[in-house]
Amino acid sequence: MAERVTRKGKRQAAPPRPKGRHGAPAEAKLDAGARLEALERERDQLKAQLADAQALIAKLEQARDEAVNRIDWTIDSLHNVLESDA
Secondary structure (H helix, E strand, C coil): CCCCCCCCCCCCCCCCCCCCCCCCCHHHCCCHHHHHHHHHHHHHHHHHHHHHHHHHHHHHHHHHHHHHHHHHHHHHHHHHHHHHHC
């Protein structure tokens, strides 16, 4: 079993909070044009990812439909075999 610590250490003071509304220095913020370009790039990447995901979903749905059709065909075939034997 783990040993318990009997003495507690002193807490460290919380780091000072940055002053200002948003906490980041004004010079560190990107200008509006750069932010817009970054957002547009991100949007384009997300659109491409969405298109890829939708294509994959369609492919998986088609594979599922084919599997269900094969299972249905197999069940029908088994029913026909059982009916013809009776």
